[in-house]
Amino acid sequence: MNGKNFFHIMECKLKKILLTGAAGFIGFHVIKKLLELENYEIIGIDNLNNYYDVNLKKQRILELKKLDKNNSFSFHSFDIIEKQKLIEIFKENKSFDIVINLAAQASVRYSLTHPDIYIKSNVEGFLNILECCRYYNASHLIYASSSSVYGNNKKLPFNEDDTVDHPISLYAATKKSNELMAHTYSHLFNLPVTGLRFFTVYGPWGRPDMALYLFAEAILNEKSLNLFNEGNMLRDFTYVEDVSESIVRLCGITPTSDKNWDPLNPKPSSSSSPYKIYNIGNHTPILVKDVISKIENYFGKKAIINNEPIQPGDVYATYADVKKLYDAVQFQPKTSIDDGLVYFLNWFSEYNNIKIKT
Template sequence: MKILITGCAGFIGYHLSKRLIQEKYHVVGIDNLNNYYDPNLKKARLEELNKLAKEKNQEFNFDSFGIENSNLLEDFFKKYKPSRVINLAAQAGVRYSIENPSAYIQSNIVGFCNILELCRHTEVKHLVYASSSSVYGGNTKMPFSEEQSVAHPVSLYAASKKSNELMAHTYSHLYNLPATGLRFFTVYGPWGRPDMALFLFTNAILSGKKIQVFNQGNMIRDFTYIDDIVESLFRLIFKEAKPDENFDTSKPSLSTSWAPHRIFNIGNSKPVQLMEYINALENSLGVSAIKEFLPMQPGDVPATSADTSALEDWIGFKPNTAITDGINRFVDWYRNFYSVF
């Protein structure tokens, strides 16, 4: 069985590829290795995957291009004929979408349409794709439930992810393509993205620089450890979305469908105050942070909290890694990778 992971050199893509290789699956990966953040970190992840594949005597095939390149993507599908596709390739970042909106249209909209078309024409058995908790936008009712409206995004990134959900549902309806969308809630852990808070804070604290604390520190996030994300994804890959037999078109569910399409929150369900998160990092590093308190940034939201009961019922797993444990593991990795002791 060949499993395609787009964005395989990214944070989540790397960890999922690693798990699948360990489980003896043939992973084929795509990543454009762009410079949104340090490409050397992405290349280091790829080196780790190649090393693991060699150790396990498993095939791992990789090619570098963007999913918006329809010709190269089609050639890749024809060559490897993946039976399942996990689309994690996207232009990430809420704040960057304000600076460079066209990057989001090309990768997150055009690129995702290319993925859908090729899944349709090659009879892929299951498409799992990344959405985001950002789609909840202006909602303030906590925790966020898949049954809440997501009609009021506050960033182009969020709008592009909601667009993915609508596009995938259309293909599930028209072509009977099983597709599952996952609304990720603030993923963190070893090999994480340098533009995310934990990475930025760690780098600044160890360099003796200020950390920027937005909304005067009054932020709440549903921080979710990477291993819990990967366990959930691994179980989902092999449990295809199915039509909801009880779907009522007069009172339509916002997370299921008459088509084989599902939407799930994927989070820790234990939201944490940002200052508590920073305190746990300070304790792990043994260094106090110099804090610069700032207003909320455009496109951001003050709080996120996930209702993950639907996903737990579907796959029989609930994320359970404590913040202190997850941060300690990240700090251990960071010190080792960057030789900071």
Template sequence: MKYLVTGASGFIGSRVIEMLIHRKHSVVGIDNNNDYYDTCLKFARLERIKNDNFEFVKIDFSNKTPLDALFEEHEFDRVIHLGAQAGVRYSIENPMAYADSNLIGHLNILEACRNHKIEHLVYASSSSVYGLNDKTPFETSDSVDHPVSLYAATKKSNELMSHSYSHLYGIPTTGLRFFTVYGPWGRPDMAPFIFTKKILDGEAIDINNSGNMWRDFTYIDDIVEGVVRIADVIPMRNDEWKVETGTPASSSAPYAVYNIGHGSPINLMEFISEIENALGIEAKKNYRGMQAGDVYKTYADTSDLFKATGYTPKVGVKEGVAAFVKWYKEFYDK
């Protein structure tokens, strides 16, 4: 099949493209390669996935005109929309960037899918939509009406926008709520990367809420397997579904939302300990309070995704952290 993948030079996007190519699909990848973090890392990711079945086009999908031209040129079967302005804390400092990429950009993708009869749109949502929820594990039947960051609010908005297009135009859409993805080629703004860099540089690491935090850390290979599998599970209309009795993760329209995570949260201090073990260095630690936009615990109920795809995460935190640290030291010659 022919896929469009947005966020092609990103952490998850580049790895999804790699798997699609391995499975003999044709892929066009787009990204604006902005400087939110080190562009050298983005270009290096693109370099490693060069292939005759892959074409990269530099496009900002918040700009409708070149995006429409791309859809006109290529007859895409499916779209995997992973591009977005990421980061919880950055959304507090630079809110307008999220309006452009995550709201206008998502609408542009939906419009292009509508106009070109795309078979299936899979897009990135986030575990951050669960916001103030205390009940764990997080289930897709839970309320997600109380986000604690603008980033989370834009991801909830993406789900709502997608449902409206599924309802109005019959476009099959699937949202994936990602839970703390980590691994080789990861993002420099995320904790594993920040901790590893600071420990190697002899700097103290900031530990929020004095380490009393839990995250459903999910290794990149497990995430990519789930994304590619769900692309084959196209939502269908269900005329029996009713708002009063049905789950909000499905609909009478061809619409679905799934959690995609490991399903076993790890205490932050345990995760840091694994990094220390992999590096052979004890971290200098600066304990501090809870930060704006943060949540105490994330924990994915992935039973629906398993039923749909057979998705079962395989990589534990010890193995995953070791692989990340090995990559980091090699890539940055440490």
């Protein structure tokens, strides 16, 4: 499918979308891009919890409402673990063309100290989504998985057909469980599902607990930053607008069963059911310490480094094979870390009312 055909498919019919995690980082950017296409009715859900600054989440929603010129976006504040409220949304809207589930408790490290939250949100909440999609005839479910499911796999780049049976954090385990649950519902109820393994997403409107935000904040304010394994970890940093472009393009691709799927040699990325898995990554890993150097150059300040050992649950490298994504939608994330960092740091400076000397 070339770009012209893609936009023809996206524009030919008004579609109704339910998107959970609407006030979140990726959810915000996906809705923003959908609003640009002007052929969607979007119902957003978010619990606006205080895991990080609630004001940032509220400002994202306000920004979306400013961009909504056709009154095509509505927002509801509740948690997807509140099953009855979720059912009411599905009932009111009769059916959704696409459900995009981005609601989840994020962060590998937080899962070490707050495991119960991950089971409630990422497993119980996702089950509620699946049940509603089943009973109220959703046409396509797209959901967030994570590159963390690859665990300490050493074969690089990570391919969707690699085994992911050895997660090393509870967060990763919940994302792997989402993939298993989604496949089960796809098989039992013929529900088309698409799972997305995100690789270290960054960019404007990013979460304050994410590495690049923490690095920028520490360097700018001349405070020490914790650097794990001396920064000798590879990360496939993926710019958020490339992520949202990938998701919106996949909205136009409803999975079907793989006619070539072999039960004697089963590929994890597809199935005899309407089920697909895609990596969403930049295919260009970089050492964390080199990213810190780029942030230092931007601000004209040196980082104050507090070296720490690699943390439990962390992996040494992430690197996405994105051929399957490109084959599906003729697009793959392509923003360089140099360009993406400038976009992010420009936003960071503006958001925090910081003037950078040039």
